[in-house]
Amino acid sequence: MLQNIPSPKTACLLIIGNEILSGRTQDANTRTLALALNQHGIRLLEVRIIPDIEDHIIKTVTTCRESFDFVFTSGGIGPTHDDITAACIAQAFNVSLVKHLPSFSALEKHFGTERFNPARQRMAYLPEGATPIANPVSVAPGFTIGNVHVMAGVPKIFTAMIEELIPTLPQGTALSMTGWHANGLREGDLAAGLTAIQEHFPQLDIGSYPYDHPKNGKGVALIVKGYHAEQVKNAAQALHDLIIAQGQTPQEGEP
Amino acid sequence: MLQNIPSPKTACLLIIGNEILSGRTQDANTRTLALALNQHGIRLLEVRIIPDIEDHIIKTVTTCRESFDFVFTSGGIGPTHDDITAACIAQAFNVSLVKHLPSFSALEKHFGTERFNPARQRMAYLPEGATPIANPVSVAPGFTIGNVHVMAGVPKIFTAMIEELIPTLPQGTALSMTGWHANGLREGDLAAGLTAIQEHFPQLDIGSYPYDHPKNGKGVALIVKGYHAEQVKNAAQALHDLIIAQGQTPQEGEP
Numbered sequence: 001m002l003q004n005i006p007s008p009k010t011a012c013l014l015i016i017g018n019e020i021l022s023g024r025t026q027d028a029n030t031r032t033l034a035l036a037l038n039q040h041g042i043r044l045l046e047v048r049i050i051p052d053i054e055d056h057i058i059k060t061v062t063t064c065r066e067s068f069d070f071v072f073t074s075g076g077i078g079p080t081h082d083d084i085t086a087a088c089i090a091q092a093f094n095v096s097l098v099k100h101l102p103s104f105s106a107l108e109k110h111f112g113t114e115r116f117n118p119a120r121q122r123m124a125y126l127p128e129g130a131t132p133i134a135n136p137v138s139v140a141p142g143f144t145i146g147n148v149h150v151m152a153g154v155p156k157i158f159t160a161m162i163e164e165l166i167p168t169l170p171q172g173t174a175l176s177m178t179g180w181h182a183n184g185l186r187e188g189d190l191a192a193g194l195t196a197i198q199e200h201f202p203q204l205d206i207g208s209y210p211y212d213h214p215k216n217g218k219g220v221a222l223i224v225k226g227y228h229a230e231q232v233k234n235a236a237q238a239l240h241d242l243i244i245a246q247g248q249t250p251q252e253g254e255p
Numbered sequence: 256m257l258q259n260i261p262s263p264k265t266a267c268l269l270i271i272g273n274e275i276l277s278g279r280t281q282d283a284n285t286r287t288l289a290l291a292l293n294q295h296g297i298r299l300l301e302v303r304i305i306p307d308i309e310d311h312i313i314k315t316v317t318t319c320r321e322s323f324d325f326v327f328t329s330g331g332i333g334p335t336h337d338d339i340t341a342a343c344i345a346q347a348f349n350v351s352l353v354k355h356l357p358s359f360s361a362l363e364k365h366f367g368t369e370r371f372n373p374a375r376q377r378m379a380y381l382p383e384g385a386t387p388i389a390n391p392v393s394v395a396p397g398f399t400i401g402n403v404h405v406m407a408g409v410p411k412i413f414t415a416m417i418e419e420l421i422p423t424l425p426q427g428t429a430l431s432m433t434g435w436h437a438n439g440l441r442e443g444d445l446a447a448g449l450t451a452i453q454e455h456f457p458q459l460d461i462g463s464y465p466y467d468h469p470k471n472g473k474g475v476a477l478i479v480k481g482y483h484a485e486q487v488k489n490a491a492q493a494l495h496d497l498i499i500a501q502g503q504t505p506q507e508g509e510p
Contacts, residue, residue, distance in 0.1 A: 018462055021299050022432060022480060023289030025464070027282065030304070034278030044276050045311075047304035049285070052462075056300075079443045080463040081450040111443070119446030154465060177277060188334045188366070191374030195336040207273055207307075208335040209280070210409060225277060 005227045008043040008172045009069040014060060015049040016085050017075040017153055028155040029074045036162050041172025041227070042070060052076060057088040065092070065148050070169065075153030077142065079119040085150060086143070090127035093145055097125040103132055103141050110139040134164045176232040179223035180250035182243040183216050190220060193242040201235045203228060260482045263298040263427045264324035269315060270304040271340050272330040272408055283410040284329045291417050296427025296482070297325060307331060312343040320347075320403050325424070330408030332397065334374040340405060341398070345382035348400055352380040358387055358396050365394040389419045431487040434478035435505035437498045438471050445475060448497040456490045458483060 013033050019025040027049065034044045045068065050056050057076075064071045076085030090097045104124035108116045123140040126132065133142035133149065135157060142151040142161045151161040182190065187210050198206045204226035212218050222243070224235040243250040268288050274280040282304065289299045300323065305311050312331075319326045331340030345352045359379035363371045378395040381387065388397035388404065390412060397406040397416045406416040437445065442465050453461045459481035467473050477498070479490040498505040 018460055018480075019464055019478070020285065021289060021302065022430070022478075023286045023293060023299075024432070024478060026286055030275065031278045031281055034276060038278060044278075045306060047276065047302075049302035051300060052460075078463070078465070080446045081453050082462050115443065117443060117447070120443040156467065175277070177279070188370065188372060188375040191335045192372070198336050205273055205307075207337050208333070209274055210333070212411065223274070223277075223279060225273075 005173050008041055008175075008227060009170070010045045011037055011042050011070040011072060012064045012068040013044060013047045014057075014064065014071060014073040015047065015075060015153070016052065016057060016073055017049075018051050018082075020049050021051055029153070029158045032155065032159050032162060033072060036166050038175040038177065040166050040169065041174050042169065043175075052082050052084060054084060054088055054091075057085065058092045061089060061092040061148060065146060069147065071148045073148065073150045074158050077123065077140065077150060077152055079123055079140075083122075086126060089145060089148060089150055092148075093127055093129075095128040095145075098128045100124055100126045100130075100132060100141070107139055133161050136160050136164070173227045175225055175227060176229040177223065177225035178232060178236045179221060180236070180239050180243060180252065181211075181219055181221050182246070182248055183213075183219040183251055184248050185220055185243065185246055186210070186218070187220050189246055190222070190242060193245070194222070194239075197235060197238045197242065200238070201226075201231055204231055204235050206235065206239070260428050263296055263430075263482060264425065265300040266292055266297050266325040266327060267300060267319045267323040268302045269312075269319065269326060269328040270302065270330060270408070271307065271312060271328055272304075273306050273337075275304050276306055284408070284413045287410065287414050287417060288327055291421050293430040293432065295421050295424065296429050297424065298430075307337050307339060309339060309343055309346075312340065313347045316344060316347040316403060320401060324402065326403045328403065328405045329413050332378065332395065332405060332407055334378055334395075338377075341381060344400060344403060344405055347403075348382055348384075350383040350400075353383045355379055355381045355385075355387060355396070362394055388416050391415050391419070428482045430480055430482060431484040432478065432480035433487060433491045434476060435491070435494050435498060435507065436466075436474055436476050437501070437503055438468075438474040438506055439503050440475055440498065440501055441465070441473070442475050444501055445477070445497060448500070449477070449494075452490060452493045452497065455493070456481075456486055459486055459490050461490065461494075 020027050037044050076083045126143045127145050130143040130145040137157045137160050207223045209221040222239045240250045275282050292299050331338045381398045382400050385398040385400040392412045392415050462478045464476040477494045495505045
């Protein structure tokens with residue numbers, strides 16, 4: 001009998017920053033968060049990359065905190081004029097920014113009184129009622145208010161904050177994800193068989209991703225994921241057998 | 256006197272695919288589109304990464320095609336069961352999927368009659384009234400309907416479709432973007448100066464991005480962009496002078 005596993009809680013990531021939208025910088029935080037949430041049993045259901053524009057941030061936060069169980073944000077909490085995330089979140093929650101004394105003291109100690117100028121002091125102001133998220137890399141905290149978790153955009157700091165934050169969130173069933181590479185096959189050759197397997201495992205998510213590998217040439221990655229580990233294993237076996245039936249050898253790891 | 260340049264048209268990219276949200280795959284298409292749109296004078300104002308879920312796709316397309324001048328999508332137009340983008344776009348526009356005869360013939364010729372099975376034939380069905388976007392890599396077309404431009408997710412094909420599509424769109428003023436790396440400085444040292452420069456150039460977007468380079472260590476990238484090339488040049492000079500005033504030498508290119 002099929003084990004009954006409740007639907008995972010849902011999450012949305014808001015990447016706040018003109019530098020991704022201008023093409024100057026490649027986002028790295030989506031993957032970091034996705035993998036951490038998979039392990040923790042929360043489903044990353046949407047990512048939005050939005051500009052450093054006050055109205056745009058406030059409107060998006062307001063919509064997303066109603067639509068998802070968890071909202072994570074990255075970017076815009078540094079000391080410069082373009083760091084407006086904390087002020088926007090405060091507005092979205094209709095509260096003021098207030099000096100968070102422990103963070104203020106920690107930052108003052110870190111920078112020394114002389115270097116702790118007004119720009120750096122801004123980083124100790126959090127929306128009223130927010131709880132800080134520790135920053136073991138560069139001291140300036142992220143914060144949680146309601147179901148919104150606000151983190152830095154610099155990947156090293158984002159990763160450190162994720163490691164602080166995720167274990168404090170309610171845990172679900174970890175996502176199981178596995179699959180095979182079918183070197184030498186094409187999606188069109190596998191489509192009918194994949195449809196049959198997907199219909200046999202309606203609670204799983206079976207995906208098919210063509211690739212063109214520099215060394216091994218063209219093929220298709222067949223990936224199965226879901227929250228029932230036993231079913232995922234059985235579906236992976238079915239994918240394995242499908243590749244064999246098409247006359248190729250399933251490959252693990254790199255194509 | 257300041258040249259009067261109209262505000263650029265706005266664009267949203269929808270990346271449709273569970274493989275990005277699961278962390279299995281790193282998105283590469285945002286940067287490709289962003290750089291092409293910068294050149295063409297269209298502003299990429301938002302990116303949404305959404306799952307292969309019918310309701311989620313239809314709702315997002317419906318919202319975004321009303322909120323932005325252009326909507327671009329990537330992913331979900333192949334031959335397998337998880338390729339549901341074309342059907343969802345048809346629903347969002349309240350039209351049927353119909354066989355597009357020239358695409359059907361081209362695909363039949365490409366695959367040969369025997370390999371042109373029902374799964375592959377699906378790729379020749381477009382929403383009624385859509386115009387195909389040529390696919391010089393693997394024949395199966397993208398398409399345009401209204402202000403929505405639908406493309407493949409595989410980066411090589413996405414890039415080729417972008418190259419076909421962008422020159423057909425109304426052209427604006429290209430975005431000018433430049434800047435300097437300030438090795439050895441910190442955002443907090445530069446914040447007051449940056450605020451003054453931003454206030455002097457209110458029509459430009461001045462951004463500050465800390466880095467920690469493996470070879471050259473910590474510093475800040477100071478980036479200016481906007482649609483007034485002359486102003487961008489003047490602001491870049493001001494950023495240059497700010498770095499000098501803080502006792503460091505501005506660096507071009509890599510930090």
